[in-house]
Amino acid sequence: MISMAASSLEITLVGVSTVFHHRRRGDITAVKNLDLHIHPGEFLTLLGASGCGKTTTLRMIAGFQPPSSGQIRFGGEDVTHLAANQRDIGFVFQNYALFPHLSVFENVAYGLRVKRRSTSDIESSVAQGLRQVGLQGLGDRMISELSGGQQQRVALARAIAIKPRVLLFDEPLSNLDAQLRVQMRGEIARLQKELAITTVYVTHDQEEAMAISDRIAIMNEGQIVQIGKAEELYQRPVSPFVAGFLGNTNMIRGRVVAMQADRATLDIAGYRWTLVTTAPVKIGDMCDAVVRPEALVLTRDGDGLKGVVESRVYLGAKAEYLVRVGDQVFQVVQWNPVAGELFKAGQGVCVTLPAAGVQLLGAHISSDRSLD
Amino acid sequence: MTPGPGMVGGAAAARPRRLMRTAGLSVIWLVLLLFIVYPLLILLSRAFFDGGHLTFDALFATLKSPSSLRALGNSLLLALMVGVVGTLVGLLFAFTVDRARLGSRTARLIDALTFLPLISPPFTTSIAFVFSFGPRGLITHDLLGLKNAQMYGLTSTFAAETLTYFPIAYLALRPMLASISSNFEEASFSLGGSRWHAFRTVTLPLIIPALANAFLLLFGCSLADFATPLILAGSDFSVLPTEAYLQITGMFDLKSGAILSLLLLVPAGLVFYAQERFVAGRSYVTVTGKAATATERNSVSSSARIALLTFCILTVALILYFYALLFYASVVLAFGANYTLTLEHYRVIFTEGLPAIKDTLFVAAVGMPLGGLYGILVGYLVGRTKFVGRRAMELISMLNYALPGTIVGIAYLLAFNDKPLALTGTATILIACYIFRYSPTGIRTTIALLQQIDKILEEDSASLRANSFVTFRRVMLPLILPAFFAGLGVVFIRSMTAISATIFLVSINWSLITVKILENMTEVALGPAAAFSVFVIVVVLVVTGLLNTVLRRMTAPSLRVSRIGT
Ligand SMILES: Nc1ncnc2c1ncn2[C@@H]1O[C@H](COP(=O)(O)OP(=O)(O)O)[C@@H](O)[C@H]1O
Ligand SMILES: [Mg+2]
Numbered sequence: 001m002i003s004m005a006a007s008s009l010e011i012t013l014v015g016v017s018t019v020f021h022h023r024r025r026g027d028i029t030a031v032k033n034l035d036l037h038i039h040p041g042e043f044l045t046l047l048g049a050s051g052c053g054k055t056t057t058l059r060m061i062a063g064f065q066p067p068s069s070g071q072i073r074f075g076g077e078d079v080t081h082l083a084a085n086q087r088d089i090g091f092v093f094q095n096y097a098l099f100p101h102l103s104v105f106e107n108v109a110y111g112l113r114v115k116r117r118s119t120s121d122i123e124s125s126v127a128q129g130l131r132q133v134g135l136q137g138l139g140d141r142m143i144s145e146l147s148g149g150q151q152q153r154v155a156l157a158r159a160i161a162i163k164p165r166v167l168l169f170d171e172p173l174s175n176l177d178a179q180l181r182v183q184m185r186g187e188i189a190r191l192q193k194e195l196a197i198t199t200v201y202v203t204h205d206q207e208e209a210m211a212i213s214d215r216i217a218i219m220n221e222g223q224i225v226q227i228g229k230a231e232e233l234y235q236r237p238v239s240p241f242v243a244g245f246l247g248n249t250n251m252i253r254g255r256v257v258a259m260q261a262d263r264a265t266l267d268i269a270g271y272r273w274t275l276v277t278t279a280p281v282k283i284g285d286m287c288d289a290v291v292r293p294e295a296l297v298l299t300r301d302g303d304g305l306k307g308v309v310e311s312r313v314y315l316g317a318k319a320e321y322l323v324r325v326g327d328q329v330f331q332v333v334q335w336n337p338v339a340g341e342l343f344k345a346g347q348g349v350c351v352t353l354p355a356a357g358v359q360l361l362g363a364h365i366s367s368d369r370s371l372d
Numbered sequence: 373m374t375p376g377p378g379m380v381g382g383a384a385a386a387r388p389r390r391l392m393r394t395a396g397l398s399v400i401w402l403v404l405l406l407f408i409v410y411p412l413l414i415l416l417s418r419a420f421f422d423g424g425h426l427t428f429d430a431l432f433a434t435l436k437s438p439s440s441l442r443a444l445g446n447s448l449l450l451a452l453m454v455g456v457v458g459t460l461v462g463l464l465f466a467f468t469v470d471r472a473r474l475g476s477r478t479a480r481l482i483d484a485l486t487f488l489p490l491i492s493p494p495f496t497t498s499i500a501f502v503f504s505f506g507p508r509g510l511i512t513h514d515l516l517g518l519k520n521a522q523m524y525g526l527t528s529t530f531a532a533e534t535l536t537y538f539p540i541a542y543l544a545l546r547p548m549l550a551s552i553s554s555n556f557e558e559a560s561f562s563l564g565g566s567r568w569h570a571f572r573t574v575t576l577p578l579i580i581p582a583l584a585n586a587f588l589l590l591f592g593c594s595l596a597d598f599a600t601p602l603i604l605a606g607s608d609f610s611v612l613p614t615e616a617y618l619q620i621t622g623m624f625d626l627k628s629g630a631i632l633s634l635l636l637l638v639p640a641g642l643v644f645y646a647q648e649r650f651v652a653g654r655s656y657v658t659v660t661g662k663a664a665t666a667t668e669r670n671s672v673s674s675s676a677r678i679a680l681l682t683f684c685i686l687t688v689a690l691i692l693y694f695y696a697l698l699f700y701a702s703v704v705l706a707f708g709a710n711y712t713l714t715l716e717h718y719r720v721i722f723t724e725g726l727p728a729i730k731d732t733l734f735v736a737a738v739g740m741p742l743g744g745l746y747g748i749l750v751g752y753l754v755g756r757t758k759f760v761g762r763r764a765m766e767l768i769s770m771l772n773y774a775l776p777g778t779i780v781g782i783a784y785l786l787a788f789n790d791k792p793l794a795l796t797g798t799a800t801i802l803i804a805c806y807i808f809r810y811s812p813t814g815i816r817t818t819i820a821l822l823q824q825i826d827k828i829l830e831e832d833s834a835s836l837r838a839n840s841f842v843t844f845r846r847v848m849l850p851l852i853l854p855a856f857f858a859g860l861g862v863v864f865i866r867s868m869t870a871i872s873a874t875i876f877l878v879s880i881n882w883s884l885i886t887v888k889i890l891e892n893m894t895e896v897a898l899g900p901a902a903a904f905s906v907f908v909i910v911v912v913l914v915v916t917g918l919l920n921t922v923l924r925r926m927t928a929p930s931l932r933v934s935r936i937g938t
Binding site: 023062063064065083084085088089090091093095097098099100101110111114115158159162168 | 574
């Protein structure tokens with residue numbers, strides 16, 4: 001496959017804000033002074049809870065909606081006030097928005113007809129588009145005769161048929177069942193790499209975001225709170241919000257009682273926990289340690305925090321525990337539980353903390369955990 | 373098998389209920405047969421039986437007569453024009469209100485003003501047309517100085533009917549447009565389409581079934597319209613309803629009148645067939661009752677927006693102008709000649725015209741509760757209970773509503789003229805005519821509400837389903853009352869304004885305002901005609917307003933029925 005990365009487009013948002021005037025709710029700032037730089041050919045995902053401004057951001061990139069302030073650039077070109085039909089984008093809607101009065105073929109051909117391509121050109125382009133999404137031979141069907149997954153593919157084929165400079169997706173998989181979602185996201189990722197079109201993808205599903213993105217931008221209340229590769233976000237969240245949003249996590253609170261070169265020792269309810277860290281903490285600071293459930297190890301007895309199993313959910317490949325330690329409750333995941341020991345509710349256990357790979361968040365960052 | 377102890381009480385309670393139901397059913401069937409089936413059978417027999425033999429001679433004679441054929445052709449031409457243009461105007465209104473980013477106040481104002489022609493007497497626009505464009509019209513005579521302007525004929529009938537009926541298309545199309553997701557247009561934009569291209573290739577095709585439906589509705593309205601052509605068509609442009617009226621009242625030829633009125637059934641039947649065949653179930657758009665998305669639409673450019681808005685404002689201004697003219701004509705001494713302000717015409721209608729006012733109010737007031745009750749009863753029986761002939765009852769109860777008023781009027785005239793049921797000349801025949809012609813709205817509303825109630829009860833706890841008096845009073849009654857009031861409202865409004873059927877049924881003893889207005893118009897007593905019209909409009913507005921207020925007070929928001937009179 002020929003890579004077109006060289007011709008891919010870079011997208012830049014500079015200080016973009018959107019204010020909606022709502023009759024009852026007053027002014028709503030859906031997007032607040034947002035800066036975003038999307039690399040050429042990159043697959044960037046906007047991830048966040050419902051109402052955080054993802055769709056609004058995407059719609060501004062598409063040109064469906066002008067920003068209240070700020071600038072949007074495609075490459076060097078300022079497109080802030082360019083209408084959507086001049087921007088050369090492919091948009092895949094949450095509800096697909098396929099034209100129900102047109103056949104599959106005509107849906108995919110729609111953009112090409114707008115561009116007044118020749119009949120033969122249209123036929124070959126549509127055929128190619130349908131092949132790319134695995135729908136060859138279904139051109140004559142009406143939209144209502146397709147399954148949800150097939151409709152999703154038509155929407156994709158329609159968006160890429162015009163060979164857009166930018167591909168935009170707004171929660172495209174949310175209407176599919178779980179199995180199909182996993183399959184489709186793989187195909188979207190494959191196709192995107194094949195076409196090397198700069199892509200912005202919106203979802204509230206963190207697993208989906210991690211599975212397909214080059215980079216993820218986590219949004220909250222109209223702003224990007226952290227942007228980076230999935231592993232960066234997962235391992236080094238900058239805030240409890242990000243930590244809680246991307247996967248389950250424990251926030252283990254303790255006071256720094258000792259510091260060596262690249263190590264810190266925390267006091268957690270009397271227990272001393274030494275771990276490798278580069279976080280700029282001082283002795284006496286209160287810290288939150290971001291410890292993922294799978295990083296905690298349960299043993300019958302040993303060196304660690306003493307606790308009591310509150311509940312257990314056995315899921316075959318793993319077992320999930322809630323363990324009470326003092327006044328905190330930890331989530332613990334035990335992979336391949338048959339290899340170790342299954343603990344019962346009420347049983348006393350020892351929680352072993354990891355010595356490295358832990359993100360320490362300073363106490364000055366608010367410990368808002370309402371969103372996990 | 374012996375019933376368990378628990379069943380004994382239930383069976384004992386069920387017996388009186390079953391008895392009541394049987395009694396109710398019998399009564400309903402009786403009145404349906406008497407006031408719907410019987411008159412229509414009489415009409416048919418009068419048209420097609422001669423001396424006890426089935427014969428189509430009279431039909432062929434009518435079909436061979438050039439004047440009847442001309443009337444049929446004119447009716448079709450007029451209905452076609454009104455259907456096409458009215459649908460177009462309705463579409464422009466719907467599109468403007470839904471897509472042109474109007475303020476909510478502007479939208480509501482347009483709503484209110486387009487609502488006016490729907491609740492006015494059917495010939496309000498026609499009368500105002502005469503005031504504006506007639507021989508002594510404000511524009512033709514006073515402004516342009518034309519002597520004896522010729523305004524009667526196809527053009528003015530068509531214009532008046534279009535202005536009267538386009539709101540029906542608007543009401544049918546607007547929710548359709550509103551429930552099309554803005555994503556469709558945006559998809560078109562994203563693929564490079566312009567706004568016009570999106571409209572042409574996406575929005576328009578999506579609402580074609582709704583457009584067809586609106587067209588058929590208007591076609592049917594124009595076909596059945598009697599009052600407008602009577603006032604505006606003139607002698608050279610006869611249509612079927614006026615021709616039938618003329619045959620009966622002018623020539624006393626009941627047979628020809630009956631056959632002419634039945635000719636109306638041909639296009640009406642075609643319309644019905646077309647509706648079932650081509651429109652029903654074809655829709656891509658489902659109306660959910662709420663607007664599709666919160667996102668602001670970007671469907672029209674600012675210049676198109678201004679053009680659309682201008683068109684709507686001009687049309688609305690025209691409606692307003694006509695109503696203002698009507699009011700003005702009612703307070704000047706002699707419209708077109710002497711513009712001295714006076715209340716003389718109101719004095720006339722409240723003295724010489726008082727019997728008609730009293731009669732109309734009496735008929736409306738008696739018909740209203742009876743019609744409301746009848747609507748709920750039939751709606752309940754059809755929607756809630758199972759019995760042999762349920763579907764037949766539903767269809768028959770709709771007949772007088774679906775048929776053109778001219779047919780119903782002539783059928784009543786023929787059926788109740790002689791013994792055993794000599795009702796001609798009584799108030800009973802007028803009241804019965806209105807009840808059976810205009811209660812179907814109440815029936816429909818009741819059935820629809822019952823379906824919703826079923827849904828609610830299914831969703832709610834089983835305890836609500838317990839068949840107790842408390843459930844009925846606390847749940848069913850508040851839910852079904854709106855249907856009752858909606859039914860009341862429609863019967864009242866129509867009793868005040870309708871004419872096409874009852875024009876055949878009035879007598880020296882019992883007259884109606886609408887008939888008086890027509891008489892006034894033919895006698896060129898324009899002032900009293902205008903005063904009567906204003907009076908009717910005011911009464912209808914007040915009663916509609918009151919009923920709507922009551923309705924709003926009583927109705928759970930999820931069950932809100934459409935406004936009365938629409
Ligand atoms: N057209 C609109 N009018 C008013 N408020 C809006 C509109 N669109 C979005 N909003 C508001 O802006 C905020 C962000 O919305 P959105 O971008 O759709 O969030 P997300 O896609 O992340 O769920 C929400 O509070 C939403 O209610
Ligand atoms: Mg969204």
